[in-house]
Amino acid sequence: MKQSKTFIPTMRENPSDIEMRSHQLLLRAGYIRQNANGVYTYLTLAQRVFRKIEAIIRQEMEAIEGIEISLPALQSSSILKETERWDSYGKEMFHVADRQTNQLALSSSDEEAIIDLLRDEVRSYKKLPLTIFQIKTKFRDEIKPRAGLLHSREFIRKDAYSFHSTEESLDEKYLEVMQAYTNMLTRLGMHFRMVISDGGTGSHEFIALTENGEDRIAYSDSSSYAANMEFAEVHVDYETPKEKQLEMIKISTPNQRTIEDLASFLSVNPERIIKSLVYKVDNDFVMVVCRGDHCVNEYKLKRFLNVKHMELATGQQIEELLGCHTGSIGPVKLPIGVRVYADHAVKAMVNVVAGANIDDYHLLNVNPERDFAIDDYVDIRFVQEGDASPDGMGTIKFTEGIGVGHLRKLGTIFSEQMKGTFLNEHGRTKPFIMGSYSLGISRLLATIAEQFNDEKGLKWPKHLAPFDIHMITMNVKDEVQTQLADELYAVLESYRYDVLYDDRAERAGVKFADADLIGLPVRIIIGKRANEGIVEVMYRHSGESIDWQKEEVLEKLQSFFSAD
Amino acid sequence: MKQSKTFIPTMRENPSDIEMRSHQLLLRAGYIRQNANGVYTYLTLAQRVFRKIEAIIRQEMEAIEGIEISLPALQSSSILKETERWDSYGKEMFHVADRQTNQLALSSSDEEAIIDLLRDEVRSYKKLPLTIFQIKTKFRDEIKPRAGLLHSREFIRKDAYSFHSTEESLDEKYLEVMQAYTNMLTRLGMHFRMVISDGGTGSHEFIALTENGEDRIAYSDSSSYAANMEFAEVHVDYETPKEKQLEMIKISTPNQRTIEDLASFLSVNPERIIKSLVYKVDNDFVMVVCRGDHCVNEYKLKRFLNVKHMELATGQQIEELLGCHTGSIGPVKLPIGVRVYADHAVKAMVNVVAGANIDDYHLLNVNPERDFAIDDYVDIRFVQEGDASPDGMGTIKFTEGIGVGHLRKLGTIFSEQMKGTFLNEHGRTKPFIMGSYSLGISRLLATIAEQFNDEKGLKWPKHLAPFDIHMITMNVKDEVQTQLADELYAVLESYRYDVLYDDRAERAGVKFADADLIGLPVRIIIGKRANEGIVEVMYRHSGESIDWQKEEVLEKLQSFFSAD
Structure with a gap:
């Protein structure tokens, strides 16, 4: 081209107000333009990257019997009402006014549509399993579109749904999809981790690791274990100190209301202070205790309590319940009916500090189970860097990233709601057992850009770059240069390289700056030594620059592009 | 697969209420399903055809420097208001409710969006011409969605827009696009005609010829000339009969109000009767006359008169103007101020019949120009089969078809409205000169299905078929058959044939019926003679059936698929 x-x-300058590096670069390098808030045009360079991403996705999905x-995009309300998402989506869903019924929406997810399609056509277990995928534009009216393609209102996504007659069949497909996603992202050249994204084994996310991500993940430094922060389990063997339990003492702690204040006031390590929190759960109050240096993970707590509504009790509620301010509460001598759940770490605490449930007083030498009852020990805290990995291999580290794919075992939730059923081998009507598997394609474009850039611009992995080669004539008025460039361009094209040939009558500096921004893996510069048949080659990734004789160009390119 | x-x-049976053959077959053969009125899902077979169509479109558009x-899909009202289409689209446009402004619509056409994109980026004639294309889902709220994919509310279209600094550059690109479209449709294997679709040279349609089409076209039997009926010019040399002009006579013609009645009452050929029509044009009345066997083409008339509003005068208006009923009007002795326009054929009429402007009276021996004045002779009638072709080659025939592509010289209409300008070589600000070029992709799927079928099902052209080969095991319980089929399947896939391998435990009759419906070009049936290494091959187009030795399959397939 x-x-x-x-x-x-x-664009020479960084557009103002845009913080995310990939967003800046995709705009500056001419890959995208914004049309409206959270709505983008993909220009030709982005289209070329999408084609390559999509080809890889299709291959890997078809390899696991995915059917495209x-x-x-237009969804009828009738199916969305069957799952009540017509209402529950709320303002995230774009409603479409049509001339007939005003009962259409723009698709943001297709569980309903796919069940509606299959429930009429797949009536026997013999036709299962089926894995259906599509690559589509999706719509979501984000409350605050941001970060360019990461939170846009119109985006491209691969989604897939699998249908099974048995749990085992779903489990098997789920593992296949995991492998397919791993293959895809590996082929895309990405740095990523598959992370656990629920308490069980029914949901995983693929997170692209980036310096500034939206997601924080915990991973093992010595195994493949990784989980979203809120889902990372804590499996630590706490050692109980061999101390003699001492007598509990009440002491005055005026105005010491945080763990930090108290630790410094008493000169104790926060590890020796019990952190107490009261939650209102439905109509009850529950006290949750953990070590002072740990943080309660409300996701875990909520899953453990298995409730819909749960919130931290207000100052007033605590005052009414315990007769003191929040800063002085503790698990000793609670009113009857207040359950106490403790993080496992609490079991190993001896002679520690806790609130006295009297304003400005704390207790010393508190010992769990001796001084207060514990309804249950639960994994209730956030994992910390340095904790042992839950799989027993290595220790936990934190990193940030961007979620690009999500695998979920849906089970029969949607199919039961929509009466998506089949006859099993005993002739009984059963709901489809389902999985869903999404992968953000416009998100991938942004994420790859986020992973592969330097201060000058983008640096595409070679299998994804919009073109293989950026060929630049230093001076288009120089006939020798132009002739060599034209000749080389024809040869490279005939060898099926995708070449972006910068034949513009611009200054060399402008051309180089553009080439840096665009970020193709190989640059061939035809300059003053054209008369000797010598071109300069630069690799974008390494920055390495070498002179090649024109006769050796093809061979050297082949060795570069065929290398892994 | x-x-x-x-x-x-x-589906075994034809779905009820569906008339169009292609629509029936695409449903029955499992290519599409309907989701809502005028909204369809494309199943895997359709997706495969789309991929092939799109690859051809991309190649041909890129060959003429098209940039993808x-x-x-979401369009902001601000740009649509610049061209006033936010209002003028009316109910054809889907409005989208979003949480912020409610000022979004779903794209049905992208003139505004593309100008909005380029007007900020292309400021010099040096960057022109540019041809930009895209393959996108489009939305139009048809008042009456019908004929399956032909008039759906959500459809796939390739659209393209070209931008030029001179008319010559637009003309050149327009011809290139014509050639590209001709190449595409030829490669798709379609029967089509490019037809003139306006009075000048600024609009052409590509019409797929079908037995029952929505469009009627006139074409030459001996040249490439073709035009939409309403735009087909009439260039006929009428011979004036060598008769002496006779004296005009008024005769009674009680209740003879149509040309047919009158011709039979007077025993004259309709060619010898003047057909007179009165139109109300703005605030004037105009009489239009043509030969009794011809039909006035109101499109041509309206273009000639160059007016916005024009309608046939009502009976009451005619009564007030001429004092008689519609059936007795004629051009002789009209009130002052009523202009008369005559079709060219009228010039050659001698001693003919015309209405007398008196109820139940006509005039005999009327001679144009002697008996009434003619303001202008104009090409004002529909072409007829048997007329000479306007290009002087051959005679006109009629046929029907379905419009699949539309080329238009837009000129500066949109760019002036939207201030889409560039600086020309003299430093003057000029509006972009534009062309637009659409091609309906989901429409093509339906149209090709309409052109290639028989009573049993679809018959895809081989370059477009969703799979190359349909391989069928007659009896999957027969190990010899299954083994040969598995073996052949592996070999064919390794030779990059796309094979649909019917390994289902269905009766052979069901499999054959499905294969007929689906319509792949080559069928390989593995049946009883598998033990001799013999397979039966059937060509879907010719219906020809031959036995092949398994060893010769590859060679014979290659010769079939490499032939034109």
Whole structure:
């Protein structure tokens, strides 16, 4: 493609108000433009990357017997009402006014549509399992569109749904999809981790590791274990100190209301202070205690309590319940009926500090189980860096990233609601057992850009770059240069390289700056030594620069592109 | 692809209420399903055809320097208000409710979006011409969605827009696009005609010829000339009969109000009767006359008069103007101020019949120009079969078809409205000169299905078929058959044939009926003679059936698929 004949609008300056590096670069390098808040145009460079991403996705999905279809963007309310998502989506869903019924929405997810399709057509277990996928534009009216393609209101996603007659069949497909996703992201050249994203084994996310991500993940430094922060389990063997239990003493702690204040006031380590929190759960109050240096993970707590509504008790509620301020509460001598749940670490605490349930007083030498009852020990805290990995291999580290894919065992939730059923081998009507598997494609574009750039611009992995080679004539008025460039361009194209040929009558500096921004893996510069048949080659990733004789170009390119 | 593992839901019976053949077959053969009124899901077979169509479109558009981008589906009102289409689209446009402004619509056309993109980025004639294309889902709230994919509310279209600094550059690109479209449709294997679809040279349609089409076209039997009926010019040399002009006579013609009645009452050929029509044009009345066997083409009339509003005068208006009923009007002795326009054929009429402007009276021996004045002779009638072709080659025939592509010289209409300008070589600000070029992709699927079928099902052209080969095991319980089929399947896949392998435990009759419906070009049946290494091959197009030795399968397939 001759650059003079295409449309790659680059920008010299960083657009204002845009913080995310990938967003800046995709705009500056002419990959995308914004049309409206959270709505983007993909320009030709982005289209070329999408084509490559999509080809990889199709191959890997087809390798696990994925069947590609295309459901419409317009969704009818009737199916969304069957799962009550017509209402529960709320303002995230775009409603569409049509001339007939005003009962259409723009698709943000297709569980309903896919069940509606299959429930009429797949009536026997013999036709299962089926894995259906599509690559589609999706719509979600984000309350605050941001970070360019990461939180846009119109985006491209691969989604897939699998249908099974048995749990085992779902489990098997789930593992296949995991492998397919691993293959895809590996082929895309990404740095990523598959992380656990629920308490069980029914949900995993693929997180692209980035310096500034939206997701924090905990991973083992010595195994494949990784989980979203809120889901990372804590499996630590706490050692109980061999101390003699001492007598509990009440002491005055005026105005010491936080763990930090108290630790410094009493000169004790926060590890020796019990952190107490009261939650209102339905109509009851529950006290949750953990070590002072730990943080309660409300996701875990909520799952453990298995309740819909749970919130931290207000100052007033605590005052009414315990007769003191929040800063002085503790698990000793609670009113009858207040359950106490303790993190496992509490079991190993001896002679520690806790609130006295009297304003400005704390207790010393508190010993769990001796001084207060514990209804249950539960994994209730956030994992910390340095904790042992739950799989017993290595220790936990933290990193940040961006979620690009999500695998979920849906089970029969949707199929029961929608009466999506089949006859099993005994002739009984059963709901489809389902899995869902999404992968953000426009998100991948942004994420890869986030992973592969430097201060000058983008640096595409070679299998994904919009073109293989950026060929630049230093001076288009120089006939020798132009002739060599034209000749080389023809040869490279005939060898099926995708070449972006910068034949523009611009200064060399402008051309190099654009090439840095665009970020193709190999740059061939045809300059002053064209008369000797010598071109300069630069690798974008390494920055390495070498002179090649024109005769050796093909061979050297082949060795570069065929290497892993 | 093993048929047992994919999703091709065929139907034995024709769905009720569906008239169009292609629509019936695409449903029955499991290519599409309807989700809502005018909204369809494309199943895997359709997706495979789309991939092939799209690859051809991309190649041909890129060959004429088309640049692929992707504009969003969500369009902001601000740009649509610049061209006033936010209002003028009316109910054809889907409005989208969003949480902020309620000022979004779903794209049905992208003139505004593309100008909005380029007006900020292309400021000099040096960056022109540019041809931008995209393959996108589009939305139009048809008042009456019908004929399956032909008039759906959500559809796939390739659209393209070209931008130029001179008319010559637009003309050149327009011809290139014409050639590209001709190449595409030829490669798709379609029967089509490019037809003139306006009075000048600024609009052409590509019409797929079908038995029952929505469009009627006139074409030359001996040249490439073709036009939409309403735009087909009439260039006929009428011979003036060598008769002496006779004296005009008024005669009674009681209740003879149509040309047919009158011709039979007077025993004259309709060619010898003047057909007179009165139109109300703004605040004036105009009489239009043509030969009794011709039909006035109101499109041509309206273009000639160059007016916005024009309608046939009512009976009452005619009574007030001429004092008689519609059936007795004629051009002789009209009130002052009523202009008369005559079709060219009228010039050659001698001693003919016309209405007398008196109820139940006509005039005989009327001679134009002697008996009434003619303001202008104009090409004002519909072309007829048997007329000479306007290009002087051959005679006109009629046929029907379905419009699949539309080329238009937009000129500066939109760019002036939207201030889409560039600086020309003299430094003057000029509006972009534009062309637009659409091609309906979901429409093509339906149209090709309409052109290639028989009573049993679809018959895909081989370059477009969703799979190359349908391989069928007659009896999957027969180990010899299954083994040969598995073996052949592996070999064919390794030779990069796309094979649909019917390994289902269905009766052979069911499998054959499905295969007929689906319509792949080559069928390989593995049946009783598997033990001799013999398979039966059937060509879907010719219906020809031959036995092949398994060893010769590859060679024979290659010669079939490499032939034109």
